[in-house]
Amino acid sequence: MHFGLTEEQELLQQTIREFAASELPAPKLRALFDEGSGHDPGLWAKSAEIGLAGLTVPESYGGAGLELLDLALAFEVLGESALPGPYLGHALAALAIAEGGSEDQKQRWLPRLASGEAIGTVALAERNNVWECADWRVEFRDGALAGEKEFVPYAQLADLTLVGTVGGGLAVLERDAEGSRVDAVDGVDRTRALGRLELTGARAEALPAPPGTAERVLDAGRVLLAADSFGGAWKLIETTAEYTRTREQFGTPIAQFQSVKHMLADAATEIEPARGLFWYAAYAWERLPEESPRAAATAKAHLTDRAADVSRTCVELHGGIGFTWECDVQFWVKRAMFNRTFLGAPSAQLERVADLGGW
Amino acid sequence: MHFGLTEEQELLQQTIREFAASELPAPKLRALFDEGSGHDPGLWAKSAEIGLAGLTVPESYGGAGLELLDLALAFEVLGESALPGPYLGHALAALAIAEGGSEDQKQRWLPRLASGEAIGTVALAERNNVWECADWRVEFRDGALAGEKEFVPYAQLADLTLVGTVGGGLAVLERDAEGSRVDAVDGVDRTRALGRLELTGARAEALPAPPGTAERVLDAGRVLLAADSFGGAWKLIETTAEYTRTREQFGTPIAQFQSVKHMLADAATEIEPARGLFWYAAYAWERLPEESPRAAATAKAHLTDRAADVSRTCVELHGGIGFTWECDVQFWVKRAMFNRTFLGAPSAQLERVADLGGW
C-alpha cells in the first residue's frame, strides 16, 4: 500500500516546475495574458520536448506511457504556473483516442499528438449548461456532423477535435473541415482559449469507442481540473503568505495581524487536505473504474469550489492591488473560475455525487 | 413615517428588564433551570401584575390593548432574560381568542388570561414535523377531539389549550378534560416546558374563527420567536464581549486578540441589522396583513438561524467553561435551539418565503 508519490512522480513535477520557471518568467506570462490568445507556439513546442504533450500516450505510439495520476500531477504544476496553452483539450483528446480509437486512428494521431506536432481538443459542451454525454444533441449521421458545440478549448488551433455526439459517441473532426466553423469566445481566463463550433455537415470519423469512453474522458477532465485547481490555489496561498510577510501597515507586516493569519490558515486548511481527492480520483480512474465517476465528481466539485473561495480570500489579503489587472493574482482567480465552470459546475457534480452514491 | 420605538415602548422594555433583573437574579434562574419544570408560579404571578400576561388583550377585556409589536418587544426582553414560563403559548392563546373567539368565549377567557389567573397554550405541532394548519390531522367532530398533538408548551399546566384541527380550525380544550392525556416531554430548553397531548374524544368547543385565524396565530408566534432570538443573541454577544474583556490568556484580555474581536464583530453584525426584521413583521401583522405571512417567515428563518450561529460562536469564545452546565451561556444556546425548531425550522420557513414570494 502506497498512497503517495514516487520519486519519478516528484521528479516529473520538478521538471515541469523548472520548465515553467525558466520558460515562462512573470513578464512573459503577463504579456501572453494581455495579448489574450492563450497560446505561444514556442512555449508549446518546448513543453512538448519535455514530454508534456504525450504523457499518457502509450510508449508504442511515441508517448511516455504514464497514467492519469502522472498527468494530474503535471496539471497540478500547470495550475501553479498558470501555464497558457491547449494542454487540457489536448490531453483529453489523446486519452480518448488511446482508449477508444481504432488501430488506424491511433497510428495516425497518437504519435503526432505525443510529439506536440498536432494539437488535439475536445468539443463537449452544448448550450444550456450541457456537459454530460447523455445530453449531447450534435448529430453524427452518414459520416457528417450537425449541431453546435460550445466552449471548445482552442477550437481554432486544434488539428483534430473530438466531437461528442448524440448517445455519447465521439467523432474525429479535422482542422478546417468543410461544414465546420469556429468563432472565438472571449473567455474570462486568458490562459485558456475557447471557441464555439458550428457544424453543418462537416465530415468526421467516429471512434469505435467502447461504451462509456466519453464518460471516461469527462471523468479524466474533471480530475485534471481538480488537480489544476489544487496547484493554483496552493500557489496563491504561498504567494499571499509571502505578500503578507512583506506588506506593512501600521508599522508591522500584516501577517502579524491575527485575522490575516487566520484567514490564510483557514484557506490553507481548506486546500491541503483535499490533495488526496485528486490523487485518489486519478488512481481510481486507472484501477477502480467502478469508483471513478463518483471520485472524479467529488474531486471536481470540492476542489474547484474551495479554490474559488481561496482565490477570493487571497485577493482580499492583497488589498487594493489585488483588485487590479496588473496584479498577478488575477491569473489564478480566473483560472479558478474556468476550472469551477468547465465540465460542469460544482452544483451539477454534487448532484452526481448523490446519484452515484445511490442516495 | 416612523420606524422606531415610541417612548412607551422603550418604557415597556425597561419595565420588563427591571422586573427580570429584580425577580430573576442569576441564582434563581439557575435553580429554575436545574429543577427543570420551566415554571415558577410566583414569578408568573408577579409578571402578570406588571401586565405581561395580557399585553395584547383588548382593554375592554382587562388587558393592555397593545399590538403585536409591543408583545414582540416584550419577548425580546424575555429572550434577553431567558425568563422561564408559559409566555409564548399563553400569548398565542390570547391572540387566538381575541381574533377568533365568540363574544362568550372572549368574556369567559380573556379577562382570566389577561390577569394571569388562567394560563393558556396552543397545541399546533403533530408528528413528522407538522406545524402548518393545512397539515393538521386532529379531528374535531361532534364536539370531541381525536388525535395527537406534539410539543405543546406547558400542556400540563395550561387551563385552556387551543387545539389545531383538520382544516385549520381551533378548538378550546379545558384543563383535565376527560379523553385528554398529557405526557411531559423532556425538552432541551428547560426554560420552556413541553408536553404531548393525546386526545381520545375529549370535549372541546370550536372557535368561530374567521378563515386564516390559525395561520395568523402561527405568524404571530414566529414573530415572537424571532424577537426572543434577537434578544437572546444580543444578550449573549454583550455577555461574551464582557467575558473577553476580562478573561486573560497570554497576559492580556482575550478581546485584544484580533481573531476574538473579529468573531464578536461578525456575530454582532449578523444580529443587529436583523432587528428591523421582527419589527417589520410585527408591524405587518397588524397593518399590512397581506405581507404578514412572508414577513413572519422571513424574520423567523433569518433570526433564529443567525441566533443559533451566534450562540455557537459565544460558546467558543468562552472556552472550556462555555461548554459546562454551570456556565449560563447554555440558557441561550438552548433557547436558540428551541426558537429555531419551534413553529417550523428555518428550512421550512425559507421554502414558504419562496412560495409566498411567487417564486
Place this chain on the structure above:
Amino acid sequence: MDLSFGPEYEAYRAEVREFTAEWSAHAPLSHERAAEFRDRATERGYLYRGIPKRYGGSEREFDAFREAIVAEEFDASGLPWRLGAQGVGMIVPTLLEIGEEWQREKFIPGTLRGDYVWCQGYSEPGAGSDLASLRSSARLEGDEWVINGHKIWTSDAQDSNYMFGMFRTEPDAPKHAGISYLLLEVDQPGLEIRPLRQIDGAVHFNEVFFDDVRTPADWIVGKRGQGWQVARVNLKYERNLGGGSMMRRHFNGLLELARRSEIDGRPAIQDPVTRRRLAELEGYVRCVETTYMRQLSATANGEEQKVSLPILMNKLYGTDTREKIARLGYDLVGSDGLRAPAEEDLKIQSNTETVTGWVDQYLFSLAGPIAAGSSNIQRNIIGERGLGLPRDLRSPS
C-alpha cells in the same frame, strides 16, 4: 411605528413625481439642459436642502423624509441629478462644516451646478488600511504649496477640475499630526494621471503622480497638521446611509436572472437549492432595507444616537450581502461563467441584464472587502467602537 408617509408627504411625492415626469419627457438631457434641470429642482427645494442659498443651495428646513422622497423619485426617473460623489457628497459638506468663507464661496456654487468636478487624493500604494502612514508631501515655498508623491484609487481624475487630498506637511510631527488637507487644480504641469485597470478589465480608477505640483498657500482646509481630523469629518459623509432600495434593486436583478436561467431544463427559480439560497438572501436584503428605514427614521427624528451601532455595520453588511448576490448570480449563469465581461458590462456597473454582466459582478464583488475601509478594519471598528472591546495589540511604532 407607522410606515406610511401620511398625506402631507404623499402630496409632496406627487408634486416631485409631476416635476420629474415633465423633465423625463425631454430625456436624455444635454449637458446644459441637465444643469438647467438641477437649477429648477434646486429652486423648488428638491436639491441641496441643507445648503445656504448664497452658495447655490435651496436652504430648507431639515426634513429627512422629503430628502428620501426626492432621492427615490429622482432615482426612479433616471434623471441626471446625482453629481460626482466626491464633490457634492464629500467636499461640499466638509467646506460647509470647516471651510473658510472664501473657500465656500469659491468652490461650492460651481460644484453644485456641476461645473466643478472633484477627485480625491487619499490612498497611496503604501498607505491603504493604514492611511495615516501616507507619504505624499507638500512643502510651503513662499505663497505656494509644492506637492510631490503618488496617490492611487483616484476615481474620475481625468474629468476633474479639482482634487482634495491629504499630504504630509510636517515631516517631523507624529504620523497623524503631520498631515494637512489641501485643495489643488488638477490640470497643471507635474500632475500626471495614469488609468488603473481593474481585475475585470474596467477602468474606473487612476494613479496620480505629483512632481512639484503647486497650489496656493491658503488652499488648505483646517489648519496645518490637522488634515487627519478634516478627513474624518469628510469620511463621515462618504459612509452615509447605505440605501436600502439599491440593494433591493440588485436583488430584483438576481431574481430576474433566476427566472430566465435554466437548471435541468426548468427555470432556475424552481430549483430547490436556488430557491433556498434566494430565500436566505431575501432575509439579508430585508435586513438592509429595514436597517436603512431605521436610520432614515432616526435621522428624521433627531435620534441618530439610537442607530450609531447599525451605522458602523453598514459597510461590512452591505459588502457581504452584495457578495452573496454576486456569487449566486455567477452560479446561475452556468457555463456562461466562462466568458469575459463584455465592453457594455464594464461601462455600466452591475449590469444585471446580461449573463456577462454577472461575470463582471462576480469579479467586481472582489473589491467589496477591500475598498473604502477593508472588511477587517470594519470589524475592528465594530468591535472597538460598537462593542467596547480594547484596541488590538500593536507593534510599538
Place this chain on the structure above:
Amino acid sequence: MDLSFGPEYEAYRAEVREFTAEWSAHAPLSHERAAEFRDRATERGYLYRGIPKRYGGSEREFDAFREAIVAEEFDASGLPWRLGAQGVGMIVPTLLEIGEEWQREKFIPGTLRGDYVWCQGYSEPGAGSDLASLRSSARLEGDEWVINGHKIWTSDAQDSNYMFGMFRTEPDAPKHAGISYLLLEVDQPGLEIRPLRQIDGAVHFNEVFFDDVRTPADWIVGKRGQGWQVARVNLKYERNLGGGSMMRRHFNGLLELARRSEIDGRPAIQDPVTRRRLAELEGYVRCVETTYMRQLSATANGEEQKVSLPILMNKLYGTDTREKIARLGYDLVGSDGLRAPAEEDLKIQSNTETVTGWVDQYLFSLAGPIAAGSSNIQRNIIGERGLGLPRDLRSPS
C-alpha cells in the same frame, strides 16, 4: 501509488480476523477475560508492537500497515482492546521516550494490562489556551513533592490510579521554565475530585483539587523545570493520526438518519437541499479519509516530513467536519430537536441511532473548537509553523 495491501498483508488481516472472531464469540468479555484477550493479542504481536517485551509489549519491527490492520479489525470487532487514551496513548510513549528505567518498569506493564488507569492534570481554570500560565504548584519537602492547586477537564479521574501532570515547581523562573512534570497517586488524602457536568448534561470530565497532596521526589519525568518540554513530547502523542474510518462511520450514521427521516413526506435523502449538503460533506469526509491514508502511507515509508503540514491541520479540519455532520444531523431530526438528549445518548458518545443522539451531537460539537487546543490556537500553529508567518503581536508579558 497502490492502494491494495498485497497478499502478505491480506493474509495478515485474515489471521487477525480469525483471532477476533474467536474472541468475539465470547463477547461481552468480563474484566478478567478482557485482560486475557489483550495478553493473547500481545503475544501474537497484535498489540504494543513498539514496546519492548520487558515492559509487557510485543516488541515487533515497525510496520504501520500491520498496526492499521489490527486497529481496523479490532475496532470492527468491538472487542475491548483500546485502553484509556491517557495511559497507553500518552504516558507510556512519554516514559519510553524520556522516563527513567525504574519508572518504565514500575508503570508500563500495569498500564498495558489495564491494571493502571491514568488521568491527566494539565488545564486549569485560568490556564486553557495559555497552558503555560498554570499555577498549581509543587514544592519539595524532604523526599516528597507537596502539591496544591486546581486542575480541570480531567477525564476518567474517578477511575484512575495515577495522574500525570504539570505543576509549577520553580516559582521564580520564567513562565515556561518553572514547570515540572510529575506523577502521583490519585487515591490519597487532600486530592478531591468533583465531576463537571457538560452543556449536554453528560459527565465525562472533572475538576481536581489538591490540598497538600504528596508524591515521592523521584516521581518526576524529565528534570525540574523541564515539564513544558516533556508535555510537548506527550502532546505529540495526543494529536496523532485522526482516523479516517471514524469520520466515515459518523458520516454513515448521518446517511442512515437521512434515509429514515422525512421531509415533506418523503425520505430526507431525496430532498434536494439535503442531498446537496450531504454531497458537500462527502467531499470533506473523503478529504479526511485520504489525508489519513497519506499520513499512514508516509509513516509506513518513513517519510513523515512529507505530511507535516496536513498533520498540523488534522484537529481543525476534523473539528469543522464533525461540526458540519452534527449540524446537518440536528436539522434532519426536525421537531425532535426540541427534545433533550436521553440518558442513553449521554453514555454513548455520538449515538447516531436515536434522534436525541443527534441533539446530543449538536451540543457535543460545541466542544470541538475548544477542546485539546482551540481552533484559534490551531490557526496560529498552522499559520506560523505551516505557512511560515510571523508570531502574533503579543503584549509585553
